[in-house]
Amino acid sequence: MGHLTASGKLSESRRLAFTRFVRRVLLWFHTLGPAGPGGLLEGMPVDFALWPKDVPDEQEDTEAGRDLPEEGMRVLCANLDLLEAMSNAEIRMATEVLIDTGRHPDQIYILAPDCLEADPDGSPS
Known part of the structure; x- marks a missing residue:
């Protein structure tokens, strides 16, 4: 290639x-x-x-403009129950992880299982 x-x-x-x-x-x-x-x-x-x-x-930073608009995020977050009903619990969970981390699907799958670290207060980061 x-x-x-x-x-x-x-x-x-x-x-x-x-x-x-x-x-x-x-x-x-x-x-x-x-x-x-x-x-x-x-x-x-x-x-x-x-x-x-x-x-x-990637040759250049293409992150700009890839985020969902704020209104789209509000609608998505308000309808997570509907998303789960239309798909399954795993899809909802994956969507929540993407929302909570701010990562894109093509970024999240490359994370190692032990990628979390602890903040000074003990919270996962």
């Missing part, structure tokens, strides 16, 4: 999107275990993965 990007056949944003997608799929494979005996990917090495360092950096 790097060659396609360098030759102008693939944009940086598509390369980043494809790489992130492949990383999510590989994480999903490892979670579900289809690489085990009799699985769809039997024989795939357990350590085969794309790590955060393998994902290309």
Whole structure:
């Protein structure tokens, strides 16, 4: 993909999107275990993965303008019960984590399970 990007056949944003997608799929494979005996990917090495360092950096800061407008956040927060009813508890929980942390979906999935630290007052940070 790097060659396609360098030759102008693939944009940086598509390369980043494809790489992130492949990383999510590989994480999903490892979670579900289809690489085990009799699985769809039997024989795939357990350590085969794309790590955060393998994902290309974005060329420029694209965070500006990605936030939901304030009114959209109010509506979302007021309707979390409806969101859960239309989907499930996990979707609601994931949405609340995104709201509480201020992170975007493409940022939150790369956090390590032990990414929380304790503030001086003992609160998680």
